[in-house]
Amino acid sequence: GAVDCDRADVEREVYGTDIQMRFGPYRDGAFDVSGDAFLGALRGADAVAIYRAQITQEVVDLLKPGCRVVARQGVGTDNLNAGLLERHGILGFHVPDYCVDEVSSHTVAMLLALERKLIAQDGLVKEGRWSIHAGGVPRRTGDLSVGIVGFGRIGRATSRKLQPLYRRVLAYDPYVHDDLMRGYGVQGRPSLAELFFDADAVVLHAPLDDSTRHMINDMSLRPLRRGALLVNTARGGLVQPEAVLERLRDGRLGGYGSDVFTPENPCDHPVNKEILTSPHTVVTAHRAFLSDASERSQRLRVAEEIRRVLLT
Ligand code: NAD
Secondary structure (H helix, E strand, O other): OEEEOOOOHHHHHHHOOOOOEEEOOEEOOEEOOOOHHHHHHOOOOOEEEEOOOOOOHHHHHHOOOOOOEEEEOOOOOOOOOHHHHHHOOOEEEEOOOOOHHHHHHHHHHHHHHHHOOHHHHHHHHHOOOOOOOOOOOOOOHHHOEEEEEOOOHHHHHHHHHHOOOOOEEEEEOOOOOHHHHHHOOOEEOOOHHHHHHHOOEEEEOOOOOOOOOOOEOOOOOOOOOOOEEEEEOOOHHHEOHHHHHHHHHHOOEEEEEEOOOOOOOHHHOHHHHHHHOOOOEEEOOOOOOOOOOHHHHHHHHHHHHHHHHHHO
């Protein structure tokens, strides 16, 4: 049998009837993946599917010796702990491409909302201030350069969508050759500092790992152009929130769009909570991946892989 740790019983249909499936712990509309109920749910499983749950040594110790696979229902692998699983002979996998279209569009939507100062205007107009200049004057994006940090699947899709909007699209990715970027019509930059130096807006599409944690910090933001915009639809851990708040306050950052925070809910962290109160921010609740098609395709892919591993 398999256990799906972060999904409700409604997922049963995607697993079919040939796998004995358990779900939970799902309580009061929220996934409880930290307590004893979560750890208890893992006992005896041959396969485990996770979403936001964190794979730790404690979790792996609880898995029975025959457990063969742990699947991450999503793109990011920061909570999968692939190295630990490998050391225990457990196959770990994720679903890398089910929401490339959604996340790249979400990034562009956040960026344009900031460029056009939609959030500030919307709030003021709805309060009765019918004024052309209320909320600030937007920039002409066709004169500007936008930089992409992380030129992987989502970064490349975002570059295609940004090209008709901005004068230049730049990218920084230490693992992708400049020639490949040129093939996308994108100019490579050899360092984060040089990207920041040349860009009027920056979007983040790098994974969270030890090398990228807090890559956006007080030091790295220094070369940023005054009034530059930053959008993060990758992971909250890429960004040091204190540095973002400080730069929003002094105007170095003209706006911040974020779908992701650490901890997950920004209201649980005083600095992130403060970021929400700025008229120059736009935020969503970690749902850049979401569309009517993406969730189902992600779950089907996980169920198919689990079935393949367990039944073949
Ligand atoms: P990907 O693996 O295809 O691409 C990531 C790219 O980042 C790679 O090209 C890699 O070389 C590059 N990279 C690695 N370290 C870097 C560094 N230090 N500096 C700059 N670039 C670096 O992944 P993807 O599918 O494009 O997804 C990117 C991230 O987006 C995921 O890791 C995930 O965390 C996040 N994501 C978020 C959502 C959401 O709903 N908000 C949904 C899907 C993915």
